[in-house]
Amino acid sequence: MKYSFLLGIKTEWLKYRHTSLFGLTLLIASLTPIMKIISCMVSDELYGMMMHRDSWHFFLMINWKDTAAVMLPMYVILLNNSIAQTEYRNNAWKQLYALPRSYADIFFSKFIVVQVMIIFYFLCFNLFCLIAAVLLFLLKGVHNFFQLPIPWYQMLIISIRVYIGILAVSAIQYWLSVRFRNFMIPLGIGLSLLIGCLLLGGWVKNHLYSPYLFPLFMFSMDHSNEHYSLGLMYMVSLVSFVLSLLSGFLNLYFRKEKG
Amino acid sequence: MNSYIVQVENLSHHFGKQLVLDDVSLLIPNGSIYGFLGPNGAGKTTTLRLILGLLKKQTGVIRVFGDDFERHRIAALEGIGSLIEQPSIYLHLNARENLEIYRLAYKCGQKRVHEVLEMVGLNDVGNKKSKDYSLGMKQRLAIAIALLHNPELLILDEPANGLDPNGIIEMRNLLLHLNREFGKTILISSHLLAEVEKIATDVGIIHKGKLLFQGTLPELHQLQSDRTIIEIEVDDLENAKTALAQLFSFTTAGRNTLQVICNKKEQVAAANDLLVKQGVRVYNLKVIQNDLEALFVQIITA
Structure with a gap:
């Protein structure tokens, strides 16, 4: 059998069978659509807005706003923690580093698993938005949903933009989670930075230094009116991602103690 | 082939200001069972972690299969099976699923999973979640993982820790079988001489980071009668x-x-x-x- 990076990814992937990762993904991806169904059921104002506007556009916007701002970064923090803690909890890091695999293979194959789970989250979230729309039609009679075509293209574009926005956070959290045995450290740092960025977000004009706000910014910003373009935001997100990921790898590579 | 499968020369290691290994030199003969003895905290695990590349070497030379370990890390690890301290087992998976993960990493065939489970006597419970195993069974599964790729050298750090007397005897018999029938070289650390002297052909005794004795078991017996x-x-x-x-x-x-x-x-x-x-x-x-x-x-x- 010839060893390849793909085999490394498969090795990593197999470790998360029977774990709570998939349940966690489904739970967090479904939270915002469930909340929006409840809000729409109890709020006549929201129901009215849904009936008078472009229902799909409005419904996607209110779902994505909460997800891009809070739910997705929180999911990424918890996901990275769970992935690294699977190794820590089972005393498995030392065995992993005693395998005939390069450090790059170990580091990046695990990171690919994180990315696959994030993409799975996006798929679930979009699916739950559609299910929520069906439920609103059935329960509350929001008939506009089925008078207009489902905006697949808009859903895809928002998903891609928010995904690019979350890349830097996923790399930073991955680095922290792999680096610290105590799960409270990456969790604490991640949540503090997320909340700190959200609190400061309204007061600070320049968001280029707040990676935890990139997903929200990539989703919500009216790029025609902003003093920096969408292109610049893409670039900043991708550069932050590459720098964070490489810093994490180099930190691991030069660590004196592995496992 | 070099007559020594592992050669460690003048290995010293500090944790902060504390010197934990002081100029240790080990020679592990090919085909031997090398008992690495010393009380708790003597430096055994540190030495083994250095040999496996889990700690960055500070001074000294480590050669495995005749080659410098640092330069040929992956090639060296292809020939080593290891168990360091507690077993590294994914407790939410069963024995076969655990072995499958390592099988892919070691690039070995599917039938090895069955063979090693048979070898360590876990074939009947291969589908049971590892978290439901006794400590002895976990230890045996960890040895199955170490044996999966049919390595030339086994490095086992206190493998009898936590085992009951029956488990210790089974472990001893398994190691003797692996050494005699399959020609495996085994480096086994322990703080109990009585446990090691029953199987070891060679012995190294370390204390406070210094290697105090190294030789064959008959040489140790000679020292004893002397x-x-x-x-x-x-x-x-x-x-x-x-x-x-x-x-x-x-x-x-x-x-x-x-x-x-x-x-x-x-x-x-x-x-x-x-x-x-x-x-x-x-x-x-x-x-x-x-x-x-x-x-x-x-x-x-x-």
């Missing part, structure tokens, strides 16, 4: 001390009793002769502390 402590009960203690003072080291062990260190067994007779010539009456002369366990204690407390 270093005997005898207890002599006499009628006149002062006279006895005068008789023995020039040739022997001794301590007073009672009102009329001395403990005398003899470096060869002929010295036991010589001590008796000296006392008789001095006119001291010997009431009792017995050998004490000549087992390997006592020798181990003597070596590490010398």
Whole structure:
């Protein structure tokens, strides 16, 4: 059998069978659509807005706003923690580093698993938005949903933009989670930075230094009116991602103690 | 092929300012069972972690299969199976699923999973979640993982830790079987000499980061017979001390009793002769502390 990076990814992937990762993904991806169904059921104002506007556009916007701002970064923090803690909890890091695999293979194959789970989250979230729309039609009679075509293209574009926005956070959290045995450290740092960025977000004009706000910014910003373009935001997100990921790898590579 | 599968030369290691390994040199012969002995905190695990590349080497040379480990890390690890401290097992997976993960990493065939489970006697419980295993079963699964790719060298750090007497005997028999039938070289660390002396062909004794003895088990036995402590009960203690003072080291062990260190067994007779010539009456002369366990204690407390 010839060893390849793909085999490394498969090795990593197999470790998360029977774990709570998939349940966690489904739970967090479904939270915002469930909340929006409840809000729409109890709020006549929201129901009215849904009936008078472009229902799909409005419904996607209110779902994505909460997800891009809070739910997705929180999911990424918890996901990275769970992935690294699977190794820590089972005393498995030392065995992993005693395998005939390069450090790059170990580091990046695990990171690919994180990315696959994030993409799975996006798929679930979009699916739950559609299910929520069906439920609103059935329960509350929001008939506009089925008078207009489902905006697949808009859903895809928002998903891609928010995904690019979350890349830097996923790399930073991955680095922290792999680096610290105590799960409270990456969790604490991640949540503090997320909340700190959200609190400061309204007061600070320049968001280029707040990676935890990139997903929200990539989703919500009216790029025609902003003093920096969408292109610049893409670039900043991708550069932050590459720098964070490489810093994490180099930190691991030069660590004196592995496992 | 080099006659030594692992060669460690002048290995020293600090944790902060604390020196944990001081100029340690190990030679592990091909095909041997090398017992690496020392009390807790002596530096055994640190040495093994350095050999596996889990700690960054500070000074010294580590050669595995004749090649420098740092430069040929992946090639070296392809030939090593290891168990360091607690078993590394994914507790939410069963034995077969655990082995499948390592099988892909070691690039070996599917049938090896069945073979190693058979070898460690876990075939019947291969589908049971590992978290439901006893410590002994976890330990055996960890050894199955170490054996999966049919390595030439097994590095086992305190593999009998937490096992009941039956488990220890099973483990011992398994290691002997692997060594004799499959020619595996085994480097096994332990703080219990009695456990290792039953299977080891070679022994290294480390204490406070220093290697105090290295050689074959017969050489250790020779050292044992060479270093005997005898207890002599006499009628006149002062006279006895005068008789023995020039040739022997001794301590007073009672009102009329001395403990005398003899470096060869002929010295036991010589001590008796000296006392008789001095006119001291010997009431009792017995050998004490000549087992390997006592020798181990003597070596590490010398």
